[in-house]
Amino acid sequence: SSYLKGRSFVRTRPRRSPRGWIIVKGARRNNLKGVSVAFPLGILCAIGGVSGSGKSTLVDVLAEGLREMRKGSVPHGVDAIEIRGGVQKVVVVDQSPPGRDPRSNPATYTGAFRFIREIFSRTYAARVKGWGPERFSFNVRGGRCEVCKGQGRVRVKLGFLPEVFVTCEHCGGTRYEREVLEVKYKGLNIAEVLDMTVNEAVGFFRNIPQVKERLEPLKWVGLGYLKLGQPLSTLSGGEAQRLKMARELVSGPRDTLYILDEPTTGLHPTEVQKLIGLLDRLLDEGASIVVIEHNIDFLLQADYIIELGPGGGDEGGEVVLEGPPEEVLRDPRSSLSGHLRRLKGEP
Incomplete structure (x- = not known):
C-alpha cells in the first residue's frame, strides 16, 4: 500500500550539486527548434515531457555529438557542444540483449x-x-x-x-x-x-x-535470482539494462556519462528503487547520468529535471522548464505537475 500512496519514494538523500556542465547550443533535428540545453554533470539528470516532445532526439544529439568530438569531428545537428567538466567516456545503456554470443551468460x-x-x-x-x-x-x-x-x-x-x-x-x-x-x-x-x-x-x-x-x-540491481549459466538471450529488456549497469560498476565509472532511455519500463516499484540505488552508487563513484523518463516516482528522485514540450510533434521541441524537481513539478507550465498533485493526494 505504501507504493500506492507514494510513501516508498520519499527522498532520503540530499540533492547533489553539479560538478560541471555539458552545454548543447542550437540543436536542430526532427522537431528540435534550435534549442540550447545545459546538462549537469555529476548528478542524476532526468529528461521529461509529453510523448513526442523531442526527448529522445535531444539525447541522441548529445550522445552522437560527444562521440564525434572524441574523434575530432564537428558534431552534426547542433551549432556547438561545450564541455565544462570531466567526461572521458559516453555509455548509452539501452534494453538490447547484452551479449551477441548465444553462449553468453x-x-x-x-x-x-x-x-x-x-x-x-x-x-x-x-x-x-x-x-x-x-x-x-x-x-x-x-x-x-x-x-x-x-x-x-x-x-x-x-x-x-x-x-x-x-x-x-x-x-x-x-x-x-x-x-x-x-x-x-x-x-x-x-x-x-x-x-x-x-x-x-x-x-x-x-x-x-x-x-x-x-x-x-x-x-x-535485483538480479540475484539469475543463474550464472542462464543464456542472456532469455533476459527481458529491463533485466538486460540493469545487467549492463551492474557491469559498469565493476569496470569503474569515474568521469563516464551514462545515458538511459526509460529504464523503469516494465519494472515493479521495488525494482525501480533498486535501479535508483544502483544509479546512486554510480554517482558516488564519479559518474554523470542523463535519463529519459516519464515515471513520476523516478522523476521525484532526480537531482535535476529538463522538461521538453510544451506539446508533441510540431508543438514540442523546446525547453519548457529546467531545475530541481520541486521547482519543475510545482510549476503550472509543467505537464508533470498534475501527476505530482495526484501522487500527493491533492485536488
Whole structure:
C-alpha cells in the first residue's frame, strides 16, 4: 500500500550539486527548434515531457555529438557542444540483449567465469590430469560437449514448423564431457556452479574476491535470482539494462556519462528503487547520468529535471522548464505537475 500512496519514494538523500556542465547550443533535428540545453554533470539528470516532445532526439544529439568530438569531428545537428567538466567516456545503456554470443551468460558477461575456471584448474584432480582453465570452458574444444558445442541444448527442425531447442541427450544439458564433471570444488562440479543463482554464488565464492566483486553488483540491481549459466538471450529488456549497469560498476565509472532511455519500463516499484540505488552508487563513484523518463516516482528522485514540450510533434521541441524537481513539478507550465498533485493526494 505504501507504493500506492507514494510513501516508498520519499527522498532520503540530499540533492547533489553539479560538478560541471555539458552545454548543447542550437540543436536542430526532427522537431528540435534550435534549442540550447545545459546538462549537469555529476548528478542524476532526468529528461521529461509529453510523448513526442523531442526527448529522445535531444539525447541522441548529445550522445552522437560527444562521440564525434572524441574523434575530432564537428558534431552534426547542433551549432556547438561545450564541455565544462570531466567526461572521458559516453555509455548509452539501452534494453538490447547484452551479449551477441548465444553462449553468453551472467558468469561470462561479468568476467567472473574466467576466475571460476582458474579455481577449478587449481584443484588436485585437475592438476593431476594436467588441465588448465581452458578445459573448463564451454566455448572451446577440450572439455565441452561436442554434440551441442557447449550450449547444453540442440536445435531440432520439425519440417515446416519453427525450430525448437531440446536438452542435449549426450551431456544432459550440462555443456561438458563427463570426465570434466568429475572435478569438484567444494563438492560441486563446474556445471553445478553454473546452475547456481547469483545470490548463491556470492555466498559460495565469498572468499574469492575476483568472483564475488564481479557478481555482487547483480545483487544490488535485483538480479540475484539469475543463474550464472542462464543464456542472456532469455533476459527481458529491463533485466538486460540493469545487467549492463551492474557491469559498469565493476569496470569503474569515474568521469563516464551514462545515458538511459526509460529504464523503469516494465519494472515493479521495488525494482525501480533498486535501479535508483544502483544509479546512486554510480554517482558516488564519479559518474554523470542523463535519463529519459516519464515515471513520476523516478522523476521525484532526480537531482535535476529538463522538461521538453510544451506539446508533441510540431508543438514540442523546446525547453519548457529546467531545475530541481520541486521547482519543475510545482510549476503550472509543467505537464508533470498534475501527476505530482495526484501522487500527493491533492485536488
